[in-house]
Amino acid sequence: MGTGCGDICALPEGCISDVISLTSPVDACRSAAVCTTFRSAAVSDTVWERFLPPDYRSILSRAVQPVEYSSKKELFFRLCESILIDDGKMSFSLEKSSGAKCYMLSARQIFIVWGDTPEYWIWHPLPESRFSEVAELVDVCWLEIRGKIESSILTPKTTYAAYLIFKADPDSGGLGFVNQETTVKLGAQVSAHTVNVQPIVSGRPRYRHRLYFLNQIWDAMLEEHADAEENKIAARAPQSRADGWMEMEMGEFYNDEGEDGEVEMNLMEVKGGHWKSGLIIQGIEIRPKK
Structure with a gap:
């Protein structure tokens, strides 16, 4: 029996988040178009925490101005603009x-x-x-x-x-x-x-x-x-x-x-x-x- 998109979307969101976090920021954004479950998983902090450098907290502590963010995805794209x-x-x-x-x-x-x-x-x-x-x-x-x-x-x-x-x-x-x-x-x-x-x-x-x-x-x-x-x-x-x-x-x-x-x-x-x-x-x- 083949596995369709519906079967993939039936997986637990946490499992999907783990898989997406092993890809790239570009792939994570693309995966949000697959289905509602993927969209929710693709914006999770679990995913975007993996895309941030391990020492990002130390880097933020050196910032001239505080960097405000409401999610790890927002932080990622904020850092893409340079601080x-x-x-x-x-x-x-x-x-x-x-x-x-x-x-x-x-x-x-x-x-x-x-x-x-x-x-x-x-x-x-x-x-x-x-x-x-x-x-x-x-x-x-x-x-x-x-x-x-x-x-x-x-x-x-x-x-x-x-x-x-x-x-x-x-x-x-x-x-x-x-x-x-x-x-x-x-x-x-x-x-x-x-x-x-x-x-x-x-x-x-x-x-x-x-x-x-x-x-x-x-x-x-x-x-x-x-x-x-x-x-x-x-x-x-x-x-x-x-x-x-x-x-x-x-x-x-x-x-x-x-x-x-x-x-x-x-x-x-x-x-x-x-x-x-x-x-x-x-x-x-x-x-x-x-």
């Missing part, structure tokens, strides 16, 4: 399809060479940033940005990627030449790439720093005489985000069992020797790689 934690220096969210953890380190949470020197970098609020302030590049010839995060706080058995979240001021200069280099390391894993945060420049940038004419000449020389071999390297380009920012993938890593270890993320451009300006840093985001 500020650790005095607003980091944000946390869940990937909606899998429930995997995502973090963004604010500009204050990462290390920027000469970041505390107003002659080179300034800090100021920006309404579209999720954090209270961003770092804006005034003038540097040595660009180096580094971030770290403990692998143990990430979701195990997950491939992650790190992304620099940034904007380029309309008056930025020197960012398109030479390419930047990124590395992401976890233990023996090393992911390295050649990137360019401003691969397309419309018109000549207006330099705001004191070396206006020298930079203009220097950039013109770079454009005309850039090393042929280096130009053969296909640099990664940034991608636009729905929130109005740009993101540059810095590299990826596989977080096996979530064992103790530090993920190191670096972006550098120190070989060109020319001045750069107008890069606005919101932070570095670590999220599952699609």
Whole structure:
């Protein structure tokens, strides 16, 4: 005798909840359309508690603002929107399809060479940033940005990627030449790439720093005489985000069992020797790689 949908729906709701909790948030939402019993089971706290990370209570205790919710399903989708934690220096969210953890380190949470020197970098609020302030590049010839995060706080058995979240001021200069280099390391894993945060420049940038004419000449020389071999390297380009920012993938890593270890993320451009300006840093985001 075959088993139809009616037979499945005749199972105890608790049994159905246990089965649904072994699937995914996406499957749980879909299963609600099967029948009334499935719909009731699919919204139960038993199901959505399984989709939340084991340490979600600890994460909620670090939230800048209390997170209010009436059910575990509501909490799950609230966390998919991201919350500020650790005095607003980091944000946390869940990937909606899998429930995997995502973090963004604010500009204050990462290390920027000469970041505390107003002659080179300034800090100021920006309404579209999720954090209270961003770092804006005034003038540097040595660009180096580094971030770290403990692998143990990430979701195990997950491939992650790190992304620099940034904007380029309309008056930025020197960012398109030479390419930047990124590395992401976890233990023996090393992911390295050649990137360019401003691969397309419309018109000549207006330099705001004191070396206006020298930079203009220097950039013109770079454009005309850039090393042929280096130009053969296909640099990664940034991608636009729905929130109005740009993101540059810095590299990826596989977080096996979530064992103790530090993920190191670096972006550098120190070989060109020319001045750069107008890069606005919101932070570095670590999220599952699609």
